Structure formats: structure tokens, C-alpha cells
Amino acid sequence: MRWQQYRELAAGLESIEDFWRYGQSRFSQAGIDCSQGYQTPRAEAAALIARRLALEPEDLPELRAARLTALEREAVLDAFYQREILRRPTAYILQEAWFAGLRFFVDERVLIPRSLLEPFIEEGFAPWVDEQRVHRILEIGTGSGCMAVALAQRFPEAQVDAVDISPAALAVAMRNIASHGLEERIRLLESDLFAALPGERYDLIVSNPPYVDAAAMAELPPEYRQEPHLALAAGDDGLACLLPLVQAAPAHLRPGGVLVLETGDAEEALLSQYPDLPLIWLEHPAGGYGACLLLADESAQ
Numbered sequence: 001m002r003w004q005q006y007r008e009l010a011a012g013l014e015s016i017e018d019f020w021r022y023g024q025s026r027f028s029q030a031g032i033d034c035s036q037g038y039q040t041p042r043a044e045a046a047a048l049i050a051r052r053l054a055l056e057p058e059d060l061p062e063l064r065a066a067r068l069t070a071l072e073r074e075a076v077l078d079a080f081y082q083r084e085i086l087r088r089p090t091a092y093i094l095q096e097a098w099f100a101g102l103r104f105f106v107d108e109r110v111l112i113p114r115s116l117l118e119p120f121i122e123e124g125f126a127p128w129v130d131e132q133r134v135h136r137i138l139e140i141g142t143g144s145g146c147m148a149v150a151l152a153q154r155f156p157e158a159q160v161d162a163v164d165i166s167p168a169a170l171a172v173a174m175r176n177i178a179s180h181g182l183e184e185r186i187r188l189l190e191s192d193l194f195a196a197l198p199g200e201r202y203d204l205i206v207s208n209p210p211y212v213d214a215a216a217m218a219e220l221p222p223e224y225r226q227e228p229h230l231a232l233a234a235g236d237d238g239l240a241c242l243l244p245l246v247q248a249a250p251a252h253l254r255p256g257g258v259l260v261l262e263t264g265d266a267e268e269a270l271l272s273q274y275p276d277l278p279l280i281w282l283e284h285p286a287g288g289y290g291a292c293l294l295l296a297d298e299s300a301q
Helices: 003-009 016-030 041-052 070-084 090-094 118-122 146-154 167-179 214-218 242-252 264-273
Strands: 097-099 102-104 136-140 159-164 186-190 202-207 253-262 291-295
Touching (some): 016 070, 102 146, 118 146, 159 167, 167 186, 242 253, 242 291
Parallel strands (some): 159 186
């Protein structure tokens, strides 16, 4: 559908409530995928309306009767058109996303922030990690830098190294690190896993690496196809990054160090490759696993 046709279909909409209802209905009928941060068509519509009006989504209920100006209507409809017809994720349209309660800049150079590790970061990986002993942290595959920033804030006495193979992603991470005032505590490095870190050792290594296998990549919704292929695809079995990471990490852990990995649906494939590896699986508050940790002392056995 062309933009002009889309505008004509929305003729007569005037208030925030009109647009909120319209966006929710359009998104539901179109079957958009809502798993990249907002979870429901209603929440997606609210985010797009609010940010196009320089508001927050929680402001909308009390302003639902407010009528939009002509320019505001155009701005909201443009966002709806991108979301429904072009299937751009809301985070890319707004160039913002949230992780661990923090706002980040994002665009198509990076994966939209989301991770099974988020609640565990907020808890400091207790009881497995002793905060007082964490002085150096490494994050592998930093993307937007959201996890590096969250780790730096959760472990305020630690220095953080954050690496990514993509120079484009590192440019986004640099912007987010600066916006959170953490340039002195987070060092960014272009690196394929540990390649740029010879001899470096850490108390905590954290990674949400690519782990989507070939079959799952072929079935991804259109929204996910707008994210960097490099940040998702992990070969036929989803282990293209996980295996070399698990193999190399012990040499980069200090005594008592901890490796934390998100494995997602590659959990079973990893277990089939390393059935005897003493992985500790982390149960997500919403249910299920898909993330694990490995203690340095155990990996040496």
C-alpha cells in the first residue's frame, strides 16, 4: 500500500483516543510481531503515538481526548505506516529502546535490546557472583552497548570491556556509553570473540551471542529480518559462536570467575556437544531457561 492511500484510510481521526484505537486495530489485523520489546499491538500503538507527540506512553490515558494538529496527525500516521506496511520495528522507528530500566539509542546497525539475562543482571547474578570480587567485566557482542552499560551500573566498582565484531555496532555503543556518562569505565574494542584480548582475564564474562539456527532464521518474522543478520544467525545448529566462546572463555577467567551465556533455543544443541560440562541453568522469572553460567573453578575440572 502506498503512503497516500494509507493517509486517506485514516481520514476523520482526530483525537489521541482515535489514533490509539486505530493503530491497535490496524496492527492486530496485520498480525505484526510484537516480541521485540512492546509485547502487544496496543502497547506498540501507544509508544508510537506518545513519542511522535514528545510524550511518554503513560501520559496518553489522561490526554486521550486531546485533538491532534495536522502536523501531529501526519507524524503519527507516518510511524503507523512504517510499522504496519514496512514492518519496521517500533524501536527503529523511534530510535530508542529500553533495557534494565535504561533508555538507549538504537537503529538498524544493532540488535534491538532484549535478553533473557536482563533480570539476572539486575540481581547481580546472585548468588553465583560476589559483587565485591568483581573488578573486571567483559561483555562479548555488545551491539548497542546496553548490556555493558547495565553491567557498569550494577557493578559500580568494576571496569568493563565490551567487544563486537561490527564497527557499525560499536559506533552505536559509543553513543550510548557517552549518553550514560560511562566513557571512563567502559572500553570498546573491535574483536571477534577474544581475538583482540590476548592474555586478558576477567572476574565476569557475559555474552548474548548469535544463536539462531538456520531453520529458525528461515522462519523469522519480517520485523526480525530488519535486524543485523550477523547478530542473529549462528550456523546450522545455532552453535557457530557459542562453541568457540565456551571453549575459549576459561582461559580468560580469573580464579573464581564466572561465565554467563544466553543460549536461547540453542540450549539443547549445546548440551549435546558438551553433556558433561557443569553448566548451571538459570530459570527466568517468566519461566524456562535459555541462559546459563559456568564457574571458572568448575570449567577447569
